Amino acid sequence: MVVETLQFLLLLLFLLIHSATPLTFNFSTFPTGTSNISLEGDAYIDGFLRLTKSAVDVQQNQSVGRATYRQPFLLRQNATGKLADFTTNFTFVIDSLGKSFYADGLAFFIAPNGSLLNSTIGIGGSLGLPVVNPPDSVSSYQYPFVAVEFDIFRNQGTSIQDPASDHVGIDVDSVKSLITKPWNGSLVNGAINSASVSYDSGSKNLSVAYSSYVNGVQVMTYLDYTVDLNQYLPDWVIVGFSAATGSLTAVHKINSWSFDSTSLVDESKVPPEPSGQSPSVKPKSGNGNVGLVVGLVVGGSVIMVGGLGWVWFVFCKKRGAGESDDDNDEDPMVYDSIDDEFEKGTGPRKFAYSVLARATSNFQEGEKLGEGGFGGVYRGFIKELDSYVAVKRVSRGSKQGLKEYAAEVRIISRLRHRNLVQLIALEIACGRKPMDVKFGRSRVNMVEWVWELYGEGKVIEAADPRLSGDFDKNQMECLLIVGLWCAHPDSKIRPSIQQAIQVLNFEVPLPILPSKMPVASYFAAPVSFSILSGDTNDLQRDQTESSGYNTNASQFTTSSASNSSPSASLLYTQ
DSSP: OOOOOOOOOEEEEEEOOTTOOSOEEEESOBOTTOSSEEEEETOEESBSEEOSOOOTTSOOTTOEEEEEESSOEEOBOTTTOOBOOEEEEEEEEEEOTTOSSOOOEEEEEEEETTOOOOTTTSSGGGTTOSOOSSOOHHHHHHSOOEEEEEEOSOOOSSSSOOOSSSEEEEEESSSSOSEEEEOSSOSSBOOOEEEEEEEETTTTEEEEEEEEEETTEEEEEEEEEEOOGGGTOOSEEEEEEEEEOSSSOOEEEEEEEEEEEOOOOOGGGSOOOOOSOOTTOOOSSSSEEEEEEEEEEEOOOSSSSOOEEEEEEEEEEEEOTTSOTTOGGGOHHHHHHHHHHHTSSSSOBOOOHHHHHHHTTTTOGGGEEEEOSSEEEEEEEEGGGTEEEEEEEEOTTOOOOHHHHHHHHHHHHTOOOTTTTGGGHHHHHHTSOSBOGGGOGGGSBHHHHHHHHHHTTOGGGGSOGGGTTOSOHHHHHHHHHHHHHHTOSSTTTSOOHHHHHHHHTTSSOOOOOOSSOOOOOOOOOOOEEEEEOTTTTTOEEEEEOOSSOOOSSSOOOOOBTTTBOOHHHHSOOO
16 A cells, blocks of 8 residues: 655744844835735835836826735734834835826835725825724724825815925824924935834834935934834734825835844744644654654854754655655665764754644744745744744655755755855944934934945944954954945945955955945936826826936946946956
8 A cells, every 4th residue: 555655844944043033024126026015906016016006098096005014023922012123124206207286195004914905095195094084082993003104295174184295204093193294305206215114112212214305415304203002003913005196196106125023922822732643753664654853053153143043844754565665765774864963963953843833833824934946934933942933844746855855954054154144244243223213313324324434434433332342353344345335326336245255255355435425326218198187277297207316416427446336346356
């Protein structure tokens, strides 16, 4: 009798740091087919995350759209009420396409998990947020949210009572903002603006730092408000963007988006261990249930305390008497060899299948982060390690056998990659986030601040003060300059991985960067079209939508190493 073979190979990659982040993602662009983004209403993806209708051949008025990250995150610990910290960074464009009258704006929001777009109440001044006007206690209870709005239309005939100009506001359960600040310059000229929204659970401070352009010069502005999210939001929430138009229109799009939150463990959300036989007991014979679960810790290499860990679950395999005995993958000697090797030293450890199933809620689709060539990747939490993990479950059709698996684990167990952490050079060397309002107006943007120090010949002063100077100054200088090189505003100037590693290894001299941080330029061929606006006496004009914005009077050029040049020419050659 032939028994059907069942194979499971799970790869768990985790950071052995107590404060592992439960939700971290980064979209530098939004190519068509981008996964993990839920789109509602008129939102769509075409290289950008467009929140309202933008096509030239459709009516753009009365449009509303919303985009959320598919995976919720744990904002509040169920047992203690402790809140998570989080920071999100994004770049966005609002473009009136040259019209004198436009509306309405966009917002970054946090809402209960399961919240959906209401296209009826979301249009116009509601900015796609789940609000009812006028707000009341019942409505607020039904549609809770916290948001940062970028508003381009003054709604004053309703309960919203917007200020007189384009503005940024912090909203709680209502688009009548609790606090606002006027936008410096123009918010609707198609410029690529950046914003950073952070929440400090200790001080209950919700803050936003955002850039705008005044006469071609980038200006940073700050706004914050004290709000206890415990009072307004549940344990599990979703994050995303919304936007709307009314009778007047504008283009609303997100160019990039990243998000990071700190760790909270919700004991009530960890499901009980599944019943049934655990596959963690390995018989010595070739027949019967065979299970091997292996944990492998790979030490980190550079600068910061912490490590990179790999945990492997190898096989749950059933063999029938009718199967061929010449299959080397079923050789008991192979199992014994791996078992003996994994019992040695401090790195490899065993985990029961039930532990891994429990960590991933029994591989629920809701915990799925993505799909690779060999199987799905799931989010989980291993209580014994106090660590979040990513679990790769290889599909039944995978042709990777036990011997291939064993070879792969042995290679990884010996891995020591000295550049593993250096690729996030600036954040590590400076000991801070890329955008952080607590450092004050002149230092809120990490790259701009470090570049200014570089131009003054004092780049070493950007080193994390908590190191107290206890580091090799040449290595620190190298790390910081390579970090600036990788963060160059012109993507063509940035180094390849090979070039960066060569400099970090001191195989070639340091690159020569401009003494002042260059200003990026964006150009696109104009597309001419007509738009009919219902609230401007039916004025019809030819408009041009630009996918970028030239922040300088002249295009950024690449002429010499002392100014700016392609990455190869920034390096001396030996």
